[in-house]
Amino acid sequence: MMKYESQRVAMPYFVFALILFAGQIVFGLILGLQYVVGDFLFPEIPFNVARMVHTNLLIVWLLFGFMGATYYLVPEEAQTELHSPLLAWILFWVFAAAGTLTILGYLFVDYATLADVTMNKLLPTMGREFLEQPTITKIGIAVVVVAFLYNIGMTALKGRKTVVNIVLMTGLVGLAVLWLFSFYNPSNLTQDKYFWWFVVHLWVEGVWELIMGAILAYVLIKLTGVDREVIEKWLYVIIAMALITGIIGTGHHFFWIGPPEYWLWLGSVFSALEPLPFFMMVIFAFNMINRRRRNHPNKAAMLWAMGTTVMAFLGAGVWGFLHTLAPVNWFTHGTQITAAHGHMAFYGAYVMIVLTIISYAMPIMRGRPYGNSNTAQIVEMWGFWLMTISMVFITLFLTGAGILQVWLQRMPESGDALSFMAGQDQLSVFYWMRFVAGTFFMAGLVIYLGSFFIKGAAAPAEEVRGPATEDA
C-alpha cells in the first residue's frame, strides 16, 4: 500500500528512466555494429557521438532511477509526506529538459561547436570520458541535485530517522559533493585524470554502493517482513566493507597515469577486497529471503532483488578482480577486458537495483498493492532472464575479445606485437557475437517494457513463520 500520497511523484522519474534506458540500448546496438562495420552511420553518427549518448544516457537514467527510488522510499521510511511534491515535479521537468537537450545537442551539433556555443572556454570541463556534458549542463545537474537533497533532507529530518534513510542520504550527499570534481579540470593531464577518478570511481565503487545498499535493504524489509534491526545491521556491515575497500581501492586506477609506485601495492590489495561487500549483499539477500515472514506475491520484485546481488557480485566483484592486480592490469589496462567488466558491473549493480525498486514500487503506485497480475509478472521475469543472460554473453564475448587482444597486441615484444587496428580485425568474430547478444538484450527489454501494459493485480500476501514486523 502506498502510505503517503506524495510518494507518487516517483512515477514520472521511473517512467522517464525507462524511456532513456531504451534509448541507451539503441545506441549500444549502433556502437556494437560500428565495431564490425566501421563506417556504419558515418559521418552522421560517428562512434564518439554514439558512445557519448550511450554512456550519458546510462548515467542520467540511473540518476532518474535513484531520485525516483528516493522520493518513493524516504517519505515512507520517515513516516511523513514529502516536504514539497511541487518542487519534485519542477525538478523532474528541469532535469528531463536539460538531459534531453544535452543528448540532442550531442546528436545534432558538432561537438566542437557545442563546446563553443556553450562557452566551454570560460570553464573548460568538456571532452573527458563520461563528463562530456557542456559545463552549463553540469551546473544544471548540480543545481537539480542540491534542490533534490534539500527536498529529501527536509522530509527525512521532520520524520522517523531510519538507517535506510540515513545511509541513502549519505550516499546522495556524497554523490553531490563528488560531482564538484567534474568542474576541476587542470591543464596538467595527470592531475586532470587523478581527480576525474574522484567522480567516476568514488561514485560507482563508493557512494553509489551506499545508495544500492539502502534501496536493497528497503525492498528486502518490504518483501520479506524480516525484523528491521537485522536488516539494518547487515546494511551497516556491507557499506562499511564498501568504503573500507573502495576508497583506497581507487588506487587501482592510478597504476599507469602518473602517480607514484606505492599505488601499485595499495590499489592492488584494497581493490582485491572490493568484491567483499558485493559478496555480502548476495549472502544478505538470500539469507533474508530464507528467513522471510511472509510469501510476498510480487515474485518479480523478489527475483530482481536476488538477481541484482548476484550479477553485481559477478560483474563488479569477480570481473573487477580478474584484472585489478597490477601485474595483470599491466597487460589488460584499456582493453576489451575493461569493457566486459564495465558492462556487467553497471548492469548488475545499478541497472538492476533501479529495476528492483521499480518492480516493487510501480505496481503499488498503480493501485496494485501486492504486485502485478501473475501474467504480467511472468512476462516481466522473461524480460529479466533475457536481459540478464544476454548481458552474461555480452560480457563473455567481450572477455574473449579482450583476452585475444592482450595476446596479440600486448604480450609480444615491440616489433612482434600486432598494431591496434590489425588486432581489432582478428577480434571481429567476438564483436559479431557480442552484437547478436545485444539484439537479444534489446528483445528482453522490449518484453520487459511490454509487461507494464498487462492489466490486473496480485492477491494479498500470506504470512509464514509468525507475523511480519512491517506491512508489505
Added chain:
Amino acid sequence: MAERFTKSMARNIYLGGSVFFVLLFLALTFDTQVRAMPERDNRDQLTEEVVRGKHLWEENNCVGCHSIMGEGAYFAPELANVFDRRGGGNTEVFKSYMRAWMSSQPTGIPGRHQMPDFNLTQREIDDLAAFLEWTSKIDDNGWPPNIEG
C-alpha cells in the same frame, strides 16, 4: 550474524572505518600531488602550446574513440605513446606525421573504422602534437608493455 554482534557495533565499524580511510586517502592524495607528481609529470615542459593542445583534445572529444594512458574508448589506437610509435621520438617527424594523418581523414574505405575530419588548422595540429608529445613523457611506471599501446 551472532547476537553479540550488535547493530551499534556494525555502525561504529562503518563510521570509524570510513572516517579513517577518507583521511588516509586525503593524506595519500597530498603526498602524491604535492611531493611525488612534480618529479614524474614533467610539468616544467607544460607550455602554452601543450595546454592549447589539451583543450583541442577535449573540444573534439578525441577520448570518445581513442584511449590516452589506457583510459577512454577502445575503438581507435592508444595515443599516450603515439609520439614514440609514429614520430620515433622526434618532434619534427611527429609534427609532419600528424599533419599528413589529419589531412587524410576520413579514409572512406568501405567497412573500416572512420575518423572524422575535424578541420583543424596547421597551428592547431601542432598544438595537438605538442600535447601528445608532452603526455608521452609522463612517468607512468613504464606502461604500455610495448610500442603498439
